[in-house]
Amino acid sequence: MKTITRGLLAATALLTATTVVQAQDAVATVVQGLPDILKAQYEGAPQKVLPSAWNDFKAPAKPWKWCHSESYQGNPWRVTVTTELKRLVDGLIADGTVESFEVSDSNNDASQQINQIRAFIDKGCSIITSIPGSATALDDAIDAAAKAGIPFLTAAGSVTSPNAINVDSNYARWGYDMMSAIGKELPDGGSVLLVEGIAGHPIVVQEREGGDKALAENAKLKVARSVNGNWTANVTKTVVFQAIATNPAPIDAVWTTGSESRVVAEAFAEAGRPAPIITGSLTGDALGYWKANPDKYRFEGHALLPHWTAQTLFRIGARILDGQTPKLNTLMIPIPTIHNADLGSWYKDCMTPDSVSVFPIPPKDPMPEEWLDAYFNGAKPTPGWDYAKVPDACAK
Secondary structure, three states, X not given: OOOOOHHHHHOHHHOOHHHHHHHHHHHHHHHHOOOHHHHHHHOOOOOOOOEOOOOOOOOOOOOEEEEEEEOOOOOHHHHHHHHHHHHHHHHHHHOOOEEEEEEEEOOOOHHHHHHHHHHHHHOOOOEEEEEOOOOOOOHHHHHHHHHOXXXXXXXXXXXXXXXXXXXXXXXXXXXXXXXXXXXXXXXXXXXXXEEEOOOOOHHHHHHHHHHHXXXXXXXXXXXXXXXXXXXXXXXXXXXXXXXXXXXXXXXXXXXXXXOOHHHHHHHHHHOOOOOOEEOOEOOHHHXXXXXXXXXXXXXXXXXXXXXXXXXXXXXXXXXXXXXXXXOEOEEEXXXXXXXXXXXXXXXOOOOOOXXXXXXOOOOOOOOOHHHHHOOEEOOOOOOOOOHHHOOOOOOO
16 A cells, blocks of 8 residues: 655645545554554544554654644643643653743634744744644644644644644544433433533534434433533633523533533522533532532533643654654544542542642543554653653642
């Protein structure tokens, strides 16, 4: 099979039908060889999965410049991602592997993020990691980085440029699983309030796609209303209050796609409404609220945690800089499931209803090195990585 190079992938629109089939066959072969838990992440994935455009990448000379392009730093989850990524890169700075770590934040302005990425290219960054603000708007800048020989890695939402390496999860599956969990908890049906993140963000679109699919399969679940909480606590609480006020009928569940389940529970309690089933990603403040109010918090969700989002982004970036080449353009990371009965095993004494910057740490690595090895040619241990050194959730 002809090697699919970076330049060829950048011209996807010009690919012949034969080459497209070859690419699809190459992807299918790689996915088939993955561990079952990773293979399952590609079933129904909304992302366009291609062979990696970086299979001929040569590791740059050390020390490396690590640059991180953020699209938003307005909530504790995003801040924690950046903080954890910096902690890990600082370890490589300490041993002389990396010379600098620089962060930009576009505050949800795609044009600004594009300008910041191009500035990183001009500075000669060795790698650019990013949480993108758009699935499509950054593509030209990402292609420019590839032309300059700079790998561009995304997390928490894929982009459409074939020159990117997306470190992602199947968010459509996540949205589907969360709505399905509500259906299992409400076998006789019920009313569901949808609380989404930032409108138009890639992950939001994918989650809603999965949620809508599950709703279509369960006629007993009805949507009370759909609102955007922007993945921000005060916005979420405000829009949930408004939804409650305009829906006097019972709301049995809240399908959320962020880390604001505690404020959702608070809004219902303060409005004198029965505690709904709440989905989303577990947080320290939610666990603290559950510990203090076990009858007011009902959770069926997952652990889409900022620490391991940063950790997987770092580990894949460090491997690429070390000369290991990814087999695919989208490397799927499973999202751990957490049921209401599991909350006690995730709770720590430092967690209170005010612990908005505390996020649980899984007791063991959610992405073992042997799973990660399956994604790379020339796989070897990640430079600077030791899960045993990840700080405890209560560490200062």
